[in-house]
Amino acid sequence: MxxxxxxxxxxxxxxxxxxxxxxxxxxxxxxxxxxxxxxxxxxxxxxxxxxxxxxxxxxxxxxxxxxxxxxxxxxxxxxxxxxxxxxxxxxxxxxxxxxxxxxxxxxxxxxxxxxxxxxxxxxxxxxxxxxxxxxxxxxxxxxxxxxxxxxxxxxxxxxxxxxxxxxxxxxxxxxxxxxxxxxxxxxxxxxxxxSREESGPIPAFDFVGVAILSVFLAILLSTLSNAQRLGWESNIILAGFTISVASAIGFVAWEMNTAKPxxxxxxxxxxxxxxxxxxxxxxxxxxxxxxxxxxxxxxxxxxxxxxxxxxxxxxxxxxxxxxxxxxxxxxxxxxxxxxxxxxxxxxxxxxxxxxxxxxxxxxxxxxxxxxxxxxxxxxxxxxxxxxxxxxxxxxxxxxxxxxxxxxxxxxxxxxxxxxxxxxxxxxxxxADAFAATQTSDNATTMELLREVAGLMHAAGLPDTQLMPAAASFLGRTVMIQxxxxxxxxxxxxxxxxxxxxxxxxxxxxxxxxxxx
Known part of the structure; x- marks a missing residue:
């Protein structure tokens, strides 16, 4: 039983x-x-x-x-x-x-x-x-x-x-x-x-498989995370992808041939x-x-x-x-x-x-x-x-x-x-695409800057700071959009x-x- x-x-x-x-x-x-x-x-x-x-x-x-x-x-x-x-x-x-x-x-x-x-x-x-x-x-x-x-x-x-x-x-x-x-x-x-049903020895553990899988996951996910910052064609990123592919192939090959996968x-x-x-x-x-x-x-x-x-x-x-x-x-x-x-x-x-x-x-x-x-x-x-x-x-x-x-x-x-x-x-x-359109030729942008500057002037901001503050507001708006x-x-x-x-x-x- x-x-x-x-x-x-x-x-x-x-x-x-x-x-x-x-x-x-x-x-x-x-x-x-x-x-x-x-x-x-x-x-x-x-x-x-x-x-x-x-x-x-x-x-x-x-x-x-x-x-x-x-x-x-x-x-x-x-x-x-x-x-x-x-x-x-x-x-x-x-x-x-x-x-x-x-x-x-x-x-x-x-x-x-x-x-x-x-x-x-x-x-x-x-x-x-x-x-x-x-x-x-x-x-x-x-x-x-x-x-x-x-x-x-x-x-x-x-x-x-x-x-x-x-x-x-x-x-x-x-x-x-x-x-x-x-x-x-x-x-x-x-x-x-x-609790454990079997009374025999503990089955063999696939240490090699775990190690290869851990390398694959750690290297690949880390490479994907850093690729944007370091550059997708940088040597360290390309090396990371190469190691990841090799690890994946190695893991499959090992699991197909080991006695206790x-x-x-x-x-x-x-x-x-x-x-x-x-x-x-x-x-x-x-x-x-x-x-x-x-x-x-x-x-x-x-x-x-x-x-x-x-x-x-x-x-x-x-x-x-x-x-x-x-x-x-x-x-x-x-x-x-x-x-x-x-x-x-x-x-x-x-x-x-x-x-x-x-x-x-x-x-x-x-x-x-x-x-x-x-x-x-x-x-x-x-x-x-x-x-x-x-x-x-x-x-x-x-x-x-x-x-x-x-x-x-x-x-x-x-x-x-x-x-x-x-x-x-x-x-x-x-952000690059939106920023390229925010020029003095854009009537909507200039109207927004004037309205924001007017609100800040009404709030008591000095005249010398009105346009820089309005431009800063425009920058934050562009980033949110x-x-x-x-x-x-x-x-x-x-x-x-x-x-x-x-x-x-x-x-x-x-x-x-x-x-x-």
Missing amino acids: SQIDRYFERYGPAYKWLATGTIMVATISVVLSTTIVNVAIPAVMGAFGMSAVQAQWISTGFLAAMTATMLLADWTNRAFGTRLTMNAAMSVFLAGSVLGGLAPNETILTLARVVQGAAAGIVQPLAMIMLFKVFPPDKRGAAMGIYGVGVVLAPALGPWIGGLLMDAFDWRFVFYLGLPFAGLAILMSNLFLP MLDMRLFANFAFSSASVVAFIMGAGLFGSTYLLPVFVQQIQGMTPTQAGLLLMPSGFAMLLVFPIAGRLSDKVPAPIMIALGMAVFAGSSWLMVAANVHTAFWTLAWWTVLSRVGLGLVFPAISSGALKVLPPHLLGQGSGASNFIRQLGGAFGVNLLTVFIERRTIMH SSNAAFQDGFLIVCGIFLLALIPTWFMWRVASSAT
């Missing part, structure tokens, strides 16, 4: 809900830290004097570390058992949270985020493995929908609560918000999660899983990229407070709270490609609407556009999670869970990084990314149709 069977014997049918509740609490604690810090980024930039590209490492560093460790979940589960793995991961997460709250500079803060991300990467695949162990195959879609409630509850409430904490106290308090959930997760893990390449021989993986990558890029863009946009362009930025995201979180259980049940009955295509199209439509966002866009207009995007995501998540794993044999479920989450997070890390670089480049491009236009371009890119995901979704449909 397995330990799962013993738990069912002890607690009866209710055990699957006790196990689900345990992993939901753990997931809430790590998902809180994934998104809540985005609300604090403008404040952190001011506190440490960081540029936008430096600040995005607070988010990208977390995602990169999470991506690297997601593939370890299957090995740690087999080597140490679910209970010990969850306890260790949540303890490391607690330490990273405290370090982030106490960080004296941006280097320590980024390190704390990497520590948090490394722990968080273990938790999410472990949660999916547990769900597939305690629910029968015909109920796994519904289980993913219920689990998704926990995944979206944290982003729904977290940014708002984080904004309140920031406005009342300090940005450092956002790091402490996940601590109670992490402590509760450790307690529940010791009560309801099984961290990522079993046999997974991708299954065309349905490969197609789902491409969709997951694109979904991660669009989702995390847009989640990063929106709070920064409304604070930098519209001047919202952190609390208002958090409130903006709350209705969308509650919309997902309603959609997830329904979508989970539907994914057990409706083919996954149909659910995914519908959700992707809805999210793309929402991003298309966001292209029109500017400094004058009303709060509730932005909120409803965001609600629409999260309804689309709510349709995609259960279908992509259960659909990718349903096609795998039981002995590859652990690997498949880690790989699916890994690919989605890899897309997220790339999405945040590339969108940040893209917006920085587009801001400079738009340039940044606004760059963000609009970013939302357009997100729209395109989700429309692009319809192509591999169609391949998933073809595979499913030919199988029946």
